[in-house]
Amino acid sequence: MRILYFAWVRDNIGYSQEELSCPKHVRTINQLAEYLKLQSEGHARAFDNMNAIRAARNQQFVSHDTELSDTDEVAFFPPVTGG
Amino acid sequence: MRILYFAWVRDNIGYSQEELSCPKHVRTINQLAEYLKLQSEGHARAFDNMNAIRAARNQQFVSHDTELSDTDEVAFFPPVTGG
Amino acid sequence: MIKIRIQQEDFDVSAEIKSMSSKTVGAIATFSGVVRDSSESNSLISLTLEHYPGMSEDALEKIAAAAMQKGSLEAVRIIHRVGRLLPEDNIVFVGCASAHRHAAFDGCRYIMDFLKTDAPFWKSEETQEGRIWVSERKKDQNASKSWLSKKTKKS
Amino acid sequence: MIKIRIQQEDFDVSAEIKSMSSKTVGAIATFSGVVRDSSESNSLISLTLEHYPGMSEDALEKIAAAAMQKGSLEAVRIIHRVGRLLPEDNIVFVGCASAHRHAAFDGCRYIMDFLKTDAPFWKSEETQEGRIWVSERKKDQNASKSWLSKKTKKS
Numbered sequence: 001m002r003i004l005y006f007a008w009v010r011d012n013i014g015y016s017q018e019e020l021s022c023p024k025h026v027r028t029i030n031q032l033a034e035y036l037k038l039q040s041e042g043h044a045r046a047f048d049n050m051n052a053i054r055a056a057r058n059q060q061f062v063s064h065d066t067e068l069s070d071t072d073e074v075a076f077f078p079p080v081t082g083g
Numbered sequence: 084m085r086i087l088y089f090a091w092v093r094d095n096i097g098y099s100q101e102e103l104s105c106p107k108h109v110r111t112i113n114q115l116a117e118y119l120k121l122q123s124e125g126h127a128r129a130f131d132n133m134n135a136i137r138a139a140r141n142q143q144f145v146s147h148d149t150e151l152s153d154t155d156e157v158a159f160f161p162p163v164t165g166g
Numbered sequence: 167m168i169k170i171r172i173q174q175e176d177f178d179v180s181a182e183i184k185s186m187s188s189k190t191v192g193a194i195a196t197f198s199g200v201v202r203d204s205s206e207s208n209s210l211i212s213l214t215l216e217h218y219p220g221m222s223e224d225a226l227e228k229i230a231a232a233a234m235q236k237g238s239l240e241a242v243r244i245i246h247r248v249g250r251l252l253p254e255d256n257i258v259f260v261g262c263a264s265a266h267r268h269a270a271f272d273g274c275r276y277i278m279d280f281l282k283t284d285a286p287f288w289k290s291e292e293t294q295e296g297r298i299w300v301s302e303r304k305k306d307q308n309a310s311k312s313w314l315s316k317k318t319k320k321s
Numbered sequence: 322m323i324k325i326r327i328q329q330e331d332f333d334v335s336a337e338i339k340s341m342s343s344k345t346v347g348a349i350a351t352f353s354g355v356v357r358d359s360s361e362s363n364s365l366i367s368l369t370l371e372h373y374p375g376m377s378e379d380a381l382e383k384i385a386a387a388a389m390q391k392g393s394l395e396a397v398r399i400i401h402r403v404g405r406l407l408p409e410d411n412i413v414f415v416g417c418a419s420a421h422r423h424a425a426f427d428g429c430r431y432i433m434d435f436l437k438t439d440a441p442f443w444k445s446e447e448t449q450e451g452r453i454w455v456s457e458r459k460k461d462q463n464a465s466k467s468w469l470s471k472k473t474k475k476s
Contacts, residue, residue, distance in 0.1 A: 006373055007443035008454045056441070059376035075373060075441075079457035082370065082401060082442025083354055083413050083433060089218055090288035091299045139286070142221035158218060158286075162302035165215065165246060165287025166199055166258050166278060179351070180335040187409050189358035195429070196334070196351045197422065203344035254342050267352065267433055268464070274350070275426050309423070 001070050003036070005046070006077035009053065012046035021070065029055045030064045032074065046076070054079055084153050086119070088129070089160035092136065095129035104153065112138045113147045115157065129159070137162055168230045168242045172222055174249040177259050186241040186263035195270035197278055199258040201251050208293035215248045215257065218286035222246070225285040233262065233276045237269040244277060246287060276313060282306035323385045323397045327377055329404040332414050341396040341418035350425035352433055354413040356406050363448035370403045370412065373441035377401070380440040388417065388431045392424040399432060401442060431468060437461035 004017045026035045033047040047053065055062055056075040068074060087100045109118045116130045130136065138145055139158040151157060169185075171177075183194050201213045230242045243261040251257060258281070262273030282303075289300040324340075326332075338349050356368045385397045398416040406412060413436070417428030437458075444455040 004373070006441070007371060007445070011454075056373070056376060059373070059379060061439070075376070077373070077441065078443065078454065080438065080441055081444045081455040081457055082372070082440050083436045083461075087218070089286070090216060090290070094299075139218070139221060142218070142224060144284070158221070160218070160286065161288065161299065163283065163286055164289045164300040164302055165217070165285050166282045166306075178335055179338055180333055183334055183353060187355060189408055191409075192355055192357040194353040194355060196353075197426070198338060198349040198351075199422070200342060200347055200349060202347040202420065253344055254346075265357065267354070271352070271426065271430050275422075278422055 001032075001068065002073045003032075004073065004075040006075065008078055009046045009076045013040070013042045022068075027067050028064070029057070029062060029066050029068065029074070032068060033064075033076070052078060084115075084151065085156045086115075087156065087158040089158065091161055092129045092159045096123070096125045105151075110150055111147070112140070112145060112149050112151065112157070115151060116147075116159070135161060167240075168227065168234065169244075170223055170226045170230060171245045172217060172219075172226070172248060173245065174247060176247070176256055177245045179259065179261075182243050182245070182259060182261050186243060186261055188240060188263075190265055191240050191263040192265050193267040193270040194261060194263045195267070195274045196262075197258075197260040197274045198256055199278075201253050201255045201257060203253045208295060210253055210291055210293060212292040213251045213255075213257070214290045214292070214297075215246075215251065216288045216290070217246070217248050221286050226281070229277055229280045229284060232280070233273045236276060237262075237264065237273045238266075239264050239269060239273045242273065242277070244281070246281075246285070248287070279306070279309040279313060283310040322395075323382065323389065324399075325378055325381045325385060326400045327372060327374075327381070327403060328400065329402060331402070331411055332400045334414065334416075337398050337400070337414060337416050341398060341416055343395065343418075345420055346395050346418040347420050348422040348425040349416060349418045350422070350429045351417075352413075352415040352429045353411055354433075356408050356410045356412060358408045363450055365408055365446055365448055367447040368406045368410075368412070369445045369447070369452075370401075370406065371443045371445070372401070372403050376441050381436070384432055384435045384439060387435070388428045391431060392417075392419065392428045393421075394419050394424060394428045397428065397432070399436070401436075401440070403442070434461070434464040434468060438465040 010016050037044045037047045093099045120127045120130045226244045241263040245259040260277045262270045264270040381399045396418040400414040415432045417425045419425040
């Protein structure tokens with residue numbers, strides 16, 4: 001699975017993307033975030049408050065209970081502030 | 084009194100302005116139009132349907148029952164179509 | 167700040183936008199009215215704009231001032247061309263600058279709605295069949311009346 | 322026709338308007354978003370725009386297509402700048418061309434409202450105190466939600 005980070009999510013984690021294979025029990029966006037929190041202090045900070053996090057699967061906004069597959073591109077970021 | 088004509092009102096009358104002194108009984112925009120209708124066939128055509136005519140006194144839109152004085156600048160024209 | 171111009175010459179939207187910019191302006195909305203190919207009846211050769219000099223400037227100033235007062239606008243521009251114009255020529259420009267976008271959009275729309283009913287300009291169209299005066303549009307009357315009952319959206 | 326661009330370079334509004342003109346276009350509404358001097362807290366030194374390449378283009382295409390379908394627009398342009406910008410620099414341009422003005426205004430407003438909530442761009446502000454990420458604005462959420470219940474005005 002390819003995972004991308006943007007804005008302060010990336011600043012906390014320290015890099016903008018990573019590739020990883022998740023354990024079988026990690027099936028949704030929320031479960032992926034919980035799993036990522038174990039990776040580093042930066043990840044833990046980034047995913048501390050999931051209400052402040054938005055996610056995309058294959059470049060479409062998705063809700064946190066969306067199921068994932070291992071070939072997905074998943075992105076985590078704050079609410080958008082463009083325009 | 085200075086009287087100005089615009090758009091098809093002017094086309095009917097054949098010129099764009101005239102100066103005239105009205106008889107005492109001509110006191111409102113409507114009465115002025117009635118009086119002007121007697122001046123020529125063109126005037127009569129221009130003021131045939133007063134519902135199609137708008138007026139300004141001293142460069143402000145006014146209703147047809149507005150009273151006039153001899154020093155006023157009065158203008159007659161169709162509804163505006165700019166923009 | 168308000169600037170009004172009535173002129174034969176064309177205008178440059180980029181230059182107008184630049185002239186409205188400042189450190190407190192975050193949003194600039196513009197409107198350009200353009201001569202269309204089709205007249206009320208037929209294919210259009212030209213459009214001629216006539217106005218009531220003196221009254222037309224005053225009317226535009228008054229509309230711009232009302233827009234400024236209604237919304238929180240930092241700058242307003244109105245340029246109305248007069249004379250003979252061809253298809254695709256610009257007719258009118260309105261620009262509104264504000265800190266926020268809703269005020270800028272509302273300002274442009276307000277000015278265009280009232281310009282259509284309260285500014286002494288008249289259009290005549292030249293087609294193969296000759297020259298006709300454009301007649302007033304009921305929906306323009308309704309558009310400007312709608313503001314009397316509508317509250318301004320704040321951004 | 323829709324054209325979307327995401328770029329570091331500035332844009333020229335006059336050129337964009339020209340590219341939207343045609344014989345059936347009578348109304349062109351534009352919006353320019355500009356960097357203001359003031360940040361959420363302090364005087365602003367610079368603003369940096371980041372985006373999610375690929376997804377950001379798709380999101381803008383989708384918003385433009387929805388605007389086209391909603392109103393009767395003949396052309397839509399969206400340009401979003403990315404990278405480091407200074408006060409008074411342009412951030413975003415939206416242009417909508419239509420036969421009539423109400424559709425053009427509605428199109429611009431619709432696109433800006435959804436761009437603020439549905440396009441993956443993020444702003445960070447540099448001030449004397451350092452760099453902060455701009456937080457989402459509740460009123461932007463409300464502005465885009467309001468379209469779901471609102472009927473499009475026809476001109």
